[in-house]
Amino acid sequence: MKQLILSLALLSFLSLRAGAEEGNTSFNQLLKHITTVSPEALAVPEPSIDKSLAQNADGRFWVTVKASDARARTRLLEAGMDIVEINGENSSGFAGPHTMDILSSKAFIVTNRMTIAEYAASQGKDFPAADSAYHNFKETTDLLKQMAAANSDIASLFSIGKTVEGRDIWCLRINSSAKGETPSSKPGSLYIGNHHAREHLSNEVPLLFAAWLFDHKNDADIKKYINTLDIYIIPMLNPDGAEFDIKTGSYQYHRKNMSTNSDKSRGVDLNRNYDSWWCEAGASTYPGSDTYCGPKAFSEPESQAVKRFIEARRNLKTHISYHTYASEILYPWGGSDADVPAKDKAIFEKVGAEMGKLTGYLSHKSSEMYIATGDSCDWAYASGGIFAFTFELDGRGFYPGAAIITSTVNKNIKAAVYLLSVTDNPYKAI
Numbered sequence: 001m002k003q004l005i006l007s008l009a010l011l012s013f014l015s016l017r018a019g020a021e022e023g024n025t026s027f028n029q030l031l032k033h034i035t036t037v038s039p040e041a042l043a044v045p046e047p048s049i050d051k052s053l054a055q056n057a058d059g060r061f062w063v064t065v066k067a068s069d070a071r072a073r074t075r076l077l078e079a080g081m082d083i084v085e086i087n088g089e090n091s092s093g094f095a096g097p098h099t100m101d102i103l104s105s106k107a108f109i110v111t112n113r114m115t116i117a118e119y120a121a122s123q124g125k126d127f128p129a130a131d132s133a134y135h136n137f138k139e140t141t142d143l144l145k146q147m148a149a150a151n152s153d154i155a156s157l158f159s160i161g162k163t164v165e166g167r168d169i170w171c172l173r174i175n176s177s178a179k180g181e182t183p184s185s186k187p188g189s190l191y192i193g194n195h196h197a198r199e200h201l202s203n204e205v206p207l208l209f210a211a212w213l214f215d216h217k218n219d220a221d222i223k224k225y226i227n228t229l230d231i232y233i234i235p236m237l238n239p240d241g242a243e244f245d246i247k248t249g250s251y252q253y254h255r256k257n258m259s260t261n262s263d264k265s266r267g268v269d270l271n272r273n274y275d276s277w278w279c280e281a282g283a284s285t286y287p288g289s290d291t292y293c294g295p296k297a298f299s300e301p302e303s304q305a306v307k308r309f310i311e312a313r314r315n316l317k318t319h320i321s322y323h324t325y326a327s328e329i330l331y332p333w334g335g336s337d338a339d340v341p342a343k344d345k346a347i348f349e350k351v352g353a354e355m356g357k358l359t360g361y362l363s364h365k366s367s368e369m370y371i372a373t374g375d376s377c378d379w380a381y382a383s384g385g386i387f388a389f390t391f392e393l394d395g396r397g398f399y400p401g402a403a404i405i406t407s408t409v410n411k412n413i414k415a416a417v418y419l420l421s422v423t424d425n426p427y428k429a430i
């Protein structure tokens with residue numbers, strides 16, 4: 001059965017590639033490739049222990065720990081735990097050996113633990129080939145180039161910088177009058193995916209949003225946005241990590257980038273590396289932790305690239321940073337219990353609630369879940385006054401399969417278009 005699934009997946013992969021090579025960039029055809037993948041290929045593969053993970057065990061565990069409120073969850077983050085799920089008084093997520101030592105003290109109650117290989121098996125996740133409808137770095141790059149070439153009157157593509165391993169961080173710009181890195185005074189909106197490697201769905205949403213915008217560029221409202229706004233889409237901020245996560249044929253549950261740390265462990269948590277209360281509450285100074293904040297703020301080329309990009313574009317007004325998975329929309333502050341000033345708080349609440357209606361996601365202040373410092377959206381709001389939202393997309397687990405792409409993308413396009421509708425002046429939203 002597995003071989004059948006793999007060969008079907010390979011066929012769908014080849015047909016997707018073939019479509020891409022023919023210059024097929026329309027949104028509907030991209031989705032059709034996803035939805036015509038056979039049901040067997042879309043099914044969650046049968047569980048099996050991930051041998052490469054077991055052999056290359058990085059010592060991480062999946063743990064469930066008692067944490068009754070946001071303060072207790074913040075302490076877990078500081079111990080180096082990467083909180084993935086919150087269910088009432090229980091928080092679950094990844095913890096490395098150093099964190100496991102801390103969690104074994106009397107200050108914490110661990111109610112469940114399993115090795116990462118056992119966790120992978122319990123999730124029933126196996127070879128990424130079954131998820132070939134997702135775009136890897138090369139496919140993302142090819143599609144962005146094709147979309148920019150096919151819509152050269154309104155689109156341009158450029159790299160905002162190189163990653164640790166030298167990959168380009170691509171930015172697709174949609175603007176009827178300015179191209180490439182030429183500044184614009186039109187109000188700007190920025191969409192970024194894939195801060196975190198294993199959150200592959202967070203690449204699909206902004207990537208397919210771009211395809212949708214081109215398909216609908218002659219609709220009256222979309223035409224108006226393209227003519228009057230400066231739209232930037234960076235679907236894959238952490239391609240090194242995303243490629244590492246899939247390259248063995250087994251998912252690695254990798255979150256961070258691919259920096260080599262002082263203790264030879266791998267990766268900095270890019271969403272703890274921004275200079276907003278950097279490495280205070282809710283971040284870990286331990287390099288092996290999944291929430292490691294890095295040796296200093298903006299130590300990483302990927303976060304530096306975003307910093308340069310935003311600081312050079314004072315016309316940016318709105319922003320979404322896509323993550324998975326909680327079905328939530330989060331807004332500042334994430335690094336403090338405090339509220340942003342009342343006038344802006346009202347905008348965050350209203351715009352967040354409207355996007356919540358369109359997606360079914362719960363919109364709230366980020367720190368209500370836990371405090372996490374060094375966050376990209378806190379920094380974007382603090383440094384540029386940008387109305388910046390973190391989207392935790394829907395789906396259960398980091399590898400929800402290809403079948404979820406269509407519904408998640410469609411509802412998120414509605415929210416992204418709503419954000420465009422208020423980008424000329426977010427204060428008009430109330």
Ligand SMILES: [Zn+2]
Nearest residue numbers: 196199323324
């Ligand atoms: Zn994330």
